[in-house]
Amino acid sequence: MDKRVRVRFAPSPTGGLHLGGMRTVLYNYLFAKKHGGDFVLRIEDTDQSRYVAGAEEYIFDCLKWAGLEPTESLLHGGNYGPYRQSERKDTYRKYAQQLVEGGHAYYAFDTPEELEKMRHDFRTEQNPSPQYDHSVRMKMRNSLTLDPGETKKLLEEGMRHVIRIKMPEHETIILNDLIRGEVSFDTSVVDDKVLLKADGMPTYHLAVVVDDHLMKISHAFRGEEWLPSAPVHILLWKNLFGLQEMPQWAHLPLILGPNGKLSKRDGAKYGFPVFAMNWTDPKTNELTEGFKEKGFLPEAFINLLALLGWNDGTEQEIFTKEELVEKFSIDRVHSGGAKFDYEKAKWFNHEWIKKSTVASLESVVRSLLNEQGITGINDAILEEVIELIKDRCTLLTDFYDQSYFFFRSPEKWDVDAVKPKWNEEKKEFFNVLMSKYANVQMWHTTQLEDVFKETAAALKIKPGELQLPFRIMLVGGKFGPPVFNIAEILGKDETITRMKKALTVF
């Protein structure tokens, strides 16, 4: 009997949502949709010292932009709330105590100073970072070393304490990972992790297990960095709810930057975004640029993210969200980490811009131009412009560079490009051309080109030598789509005005 598929993503509200986090969201989303299940989002905010105001809203904004909204969260509602761990605080202690009673955990009263001392005293060259584990726990102040009466007394006095898991010695724990297959751990090398902190909040280890159980999670995907703590979670499942209830785990490979795990520093250093959307750290005021603001289409973002560690086995690389839902399978996810390649990311965006319809790009391009001070744009003209230039744009922001000259006549001209070959004959040609253009009935690319060539032939000048000056007259420089297309969109009056104006400078 299969359980209903319920996957969850649990971000901590401590900053921007980076590529790795977004990919985890994506895989959760795809998997849930594919199996007609639920995509649950809960907020992991048990470390209140790291809580950053605005981060929760930011997370939801990113998911909305990417089109990966959860079916269940504090914003979307659901039957398994609260979806913020800090609001579930009371439920965790009960389970921690249950573990203590079963002999799988214990109270520890060690102060931070005592822990510091332990780490210092036990440090050797062979063991640079001693852990609170089976070899040292009997030398510390906890309910294993204190007699029961004293433990009880300390507890009643309200002595600050934590609850630690008691890792068994020499037990082999086997994880059956959906991506990696069997992974085994020896429990004696895992330390006695804190389960419940002195402030009453659970650590990730306890919270993830308790919440996954209470929220009936069937599949849990998370980054590979969690693999080493998997034995803790498995033991918790075993002792609390039974292994048969445990969700199926998948540890996703890391997304790497140029050196190691991708960090937001890498973005600033190498000039590419690492967050889905712009994130300004309220403490430092530091801005980290997002894919959205950099000019990525959400469809392209999802597409490139999905292919960072997954493929469907064919040579297809461009997928719509619907295709991804249909074709995604967790067991085809790679086990090796993937280095993020910004050039390839841009290629995906370019492909998506080419694939997009003019109508779908219109509002984005319009607001882009508005931001740059170009307003009052005619709909029909904007559509023609987009159609003409979209194949030339890799990022959405390129639309400005590729189109502003349609709406703003040049103030400066690249005269250096014209001068060396400029002469009276050419000047004469453009004067004749202006008067002929003034009489053109059908203002279309083909007619414009025909008239241009006829006039050139009549004056015995190669048309090729005239096209560059013409272009510079219309747009100011050596750029843009084919000249006659530009002239057509500009219209008769504007074209002639620009020619006249430029001729005074040439």
Place this chain on the structure above:
RNA sequence: GGCCCGUUCGUCUAAGGGCUAGGACACCACCCUUUCACGGUGGUGAUACGAGUUCGAAUCUCGUACGGGCUACCA
């Protein structure tokens, strides 16, 4: 240091014992284009190393090297 994961062109990857190891990005050349792109054609370029199993290994096993992750009352 210990534990865990990983390793196919520069990068993302395909090939799950059997053809000249395939594709994409990037790069280079040519074509198209008298701007720049797009596009088209072609090219350079990889199984980390060493053993073993096998008629046959990128693929299975072991070792080595290298890379990464974890080693907090952070997630």
